[in-house]
Amino acid sequence: MNDSPADSNAKNGKNSGHGNLTLWILAGIVLALIVAFIVPDLAAKLAIGGEIFLNLLKMIVVPLVITSVMSGIIGLGDIRKLGKPGAAAIGYYVTTTLMAVIVGIIVVNVIHPGAGMADTDQVKAAMAQGAPEPKDASRPDSVGGLLHGLVMLLFTDNLLKSALDVQLLPLIIFSIIFAAILTMHGSKSEVLVKVIHQVNDALMDFVLLLMKIAPLGIFCLVASRFGEANADGTLMTELKSVGKYMTAVLSGLAIHGFITLPLILWLFTRRNPYRFIVQMSKALLTALSTASSSATLPVTIESAIDEARISPKSVEFVTPLGATINMDGTALYEAVAAIFIAQAFGIQLELTDQIVVAITATLAAIGAAGIPEAGLVTMIIVLKAVDLPIEGIALILSVDWLLDRFRTTINVLGDAIGAAVVEKALPAEINA
Ligand code: ASP
Numbered sequence: 001m002n003d004s005p006a007d008s009n010a011k012n013g014k015n016s017g018h019g020n021l022t023l024w025i026l027a028g029i030v031l032a033l034i035v036a037f038i039v040p041d042l043a044a045k046l047a048i049g050g051e052i053f054l055n056l057l058k059m060i061v062v063p064l065v066i067t068s069v070m071s072g073i074i075g076l077g078d079i080r081k082l083g084k085p086g087a088a089a090i091g092y093y094v095t096t097t098l099m100a101v102i103v104g105i106i107v108v109n110v111i112h113p114g115a116g117m118a119d120t121d122q123v124k125a126a127m128a129q130g131a132p133e134p135k136d137a138s139r140p141d142s143v144g145g146l147l148h149g150l151v152m153l154l155f156t157d158n159l160l161k162s163a164l165d166v167q168l169l170p171l172i173i174f175s176i177i178f179a180a181i182l183t184m185h186g187s188k189s190e191v192l193v194k195v196i197h198q199v200n201d202a203l204m205d206f207v208l209l210l211m212k213i214a215p216l217g218i219f220c221l222v223a224s225r226f227g228e229a230n231a232d233g234t235l236m237t238e239l240k241s242v243g244k245y246m247t248a249v250l251s252g253l254a255i256h257g258f259i260t261l262p263l264i265l266w267l268f269t270r271r272n273p274y275r276f277i278v279q280m281s282k283a284l285l286t287a288l289s290t291a292s293s294s295a296t297l298p299v300t301i302e303s304a305i306d307e308a309r310i311s312p313k314s315v316e317f318v319t320p321l322g323a324t325i326n327m328d329g330t331a332l333y334e335a336v337a338a339i340f341i342a343q344a345f346g347i348q349l350e351l352t353d354q355i356v357v358a359i360t361a362t363l364a365a366i367g368a369a370g371i372p373e374a375g376l377v378t379m380i381i382v383l384k385a386v387d388l389p390i391e392g393i394a395l396i397l398s399v400d401w402l403l404d405r406f407r408t409t410i411n412v413l414g415d416a417i418g419a420a421v422v423e424k425a426l427p428a429e430i431n432a
Contacts, residue, residue, distance in 0.1 A: 021211060022281045028219035029285065036226030043227025046220040053217025056210055057286075057295045060203055062163050064298050065320045066175050067200035072316030073179035074193055081427050082176075082317075088425035089318050092418045093326040096264065097365060100256045100410075101358045104332035105339065107252040109354075113244035114343025122241060123344055126394035143360055146367050146381050153367075166294060168324045168370075200316075204305075207298040211282060214299075218289040225401065238398045245340045245396060249403050252332045257410045261328070261417050268421045279308040280416045287412040291404040293323040293370035296412050304416050314423040322415030323370045329407030329414070330375040331365035338382045341392030353386045360385040375407065376400050 036043040076082060117123055156162040156170035163171060179196075182189045210217075229235045239246065262273030277284070283300040290296055297320060304315040338357050342349045349357070364378035376393065383390055396403075 021214065022285065024215035025218050025282065025285045028215040029222050029289065032219045032222035033226060035223045036230055040227040040230040043223040044231055047224035049220030050217060050224050053213065053221065054290055054295055057298060060206055060298050061294055062166060062171065064203045064301070065168050065171055067196050067203060068301060068316040069172050069175035069320055070179040070196045071200045072313050073176055074183055074196065075313040078183055079180035084427070085314065085317065085422050085425045088422045089321065089418060092421050093322065096261065096414055097326065097328050097331045097362050098358070099260055100328035100332040101335045101361050103255050103260060104252040104335040105354055105358060107255065108248045108336040108339045111244060111248040111251070112343060113248045114340045117344040118346035122395065126391050143363065143381065143385055146363055150367050168294065168320060172320055204302055207302045211299065214286065218285065221289045242396065242399050246399060246403065248340065249333050249336050250406060252336055253329055253406050253410050256328055256332060257413055261413060265417045265420055268424055271420060276308055276420070277413070279303065280413065283412055283416065284409050287409045288405045291372040291401070291408045293408055293411045297323045300412055300415060304419050308416065308420065310419045311423045311426060314426060315419045318419040318422045319415045322418050325366045326414055326418060327365040327368055327411045329410030330368050331361045333403060333407045334361040334364050334375055334379050334382050337379060337396050338388060341383065341395060342388050344395055345389060345392060347388065349386060356385050357382060373400055373404050
């Protein structure tokens with residue numbers, strides 16, 4: 001009974017053999033970039049194709065989170081078995097996010113992208129522009145407010161409203177409790193358990209179907225976004241003006257994605273990390289194209305189970321939660337951006353300030369939703385925690401959409417590696 005349909009998929013090796021898809025997606029991205037730079041106005045018009053693909057992905061996120069988390073818990077057979085893997089998951093999320101932040105802080109202090117910017121027109125213009133976003137009362141602007149908000153994010157008084165707002169955390173909490181109850185019912189809830197597994201399996205097939213149009217959808221997404229950015233011809237100037245800052249963020253992300261996370265994967269699972277990255281490539285490229293870990297979640301689950309062959313019980317539990325709270329790339333970027341802003345404004349940050357940045361960036365990343373540019377919003381908390389001018393955000397605004405794609409890719413890689421690591425913490429009789 002514990003053998004979920006997703007399990008049998010993985011065992012049968014069904015769905016394997018579409019490795020070419022990754023190449024098609026890559027080709028789509030390259031072609032999109034070419035089109036966007038040659039005929040930007042035309043490329044911008046492809047937005048509708050991208051939107052359709054994105055909406056199709058987003059459409060299944062809520063039902064998939066519910067059935068996959070329930071399937072995972074039912075697969076464990078008994079909620080008490082969740083203790084060890086649950087602790088392992090939380091430990092993994094926090095440790096890797098902190099490691100990402102530390103890498104970011106080291107890189108930004110070494111590259112020093114904001115050096116010599118203090119009296120430049122760029123900084124003066126940012127100051128003159130004032131704080132970029134009107135204050136939204138629903139957004140926390142202090143660490144206390146953030147912590148309160150984080151705890152309350154777990155609990156909802158209206159499950160349907162959470163589903164409408166794609167608030168995944170309360171849905172996950174509900175699904176864990178509900179599935180735990182089903183495991184206690186035994187044969188009494190047999191039919192319901194079957195239904196959950198079958199719906200979950202059908203949704204996974206839905207993802208597979210979607211992946212068939214992924215190269216086209218991703219082509220449209222990338223072409224239209226780069227086309228739009230390039231339409232007024234200022235993209236290159238913008239990239240150059242914050243080139244050093246971008247170098248700092250991208251180097252930090254590269255160190256975390258190609259060294260730190262692979263090392264953790266190897267240490268805990270002895271898997272070849274670079275092979276693992278290739279196996280997860282569809283999800284990583286989807287993250288790069290959508291800039292949303294939530295929208296990528298269906299693909300993350302599919303690749304992790306069918307390609308990387310991680311136990312569905314681990315994937316179904318670790319990745320939905322990870323897509324919402326485990327954001328290594330976002331945390332790293334928030335730390336780099338905050339310290340860059342300090343450097344640009346000529347503000348000296350002492351070691352204690354940098355430690356505050358590290359802690360608040362970790363919390364801000366946990367609080368950020370898995371949607372495009374969510375990190376930019378929660379960064380206000382980091383800036384406020386060390387009294388940096390919020391106006392500084394204007395310095396990094398123009399390229400945020402681009403960096404967002406890379407940090408989201410690292411966020412998704414972190415979730416997938418988390419599932420592989422936590423698999424090792426599953427009770428032996430279940431992991432068999
Ligand atoms: N776009 C990121 C994600 O979905 C969040 C962020 O850093 O803005 O993972």
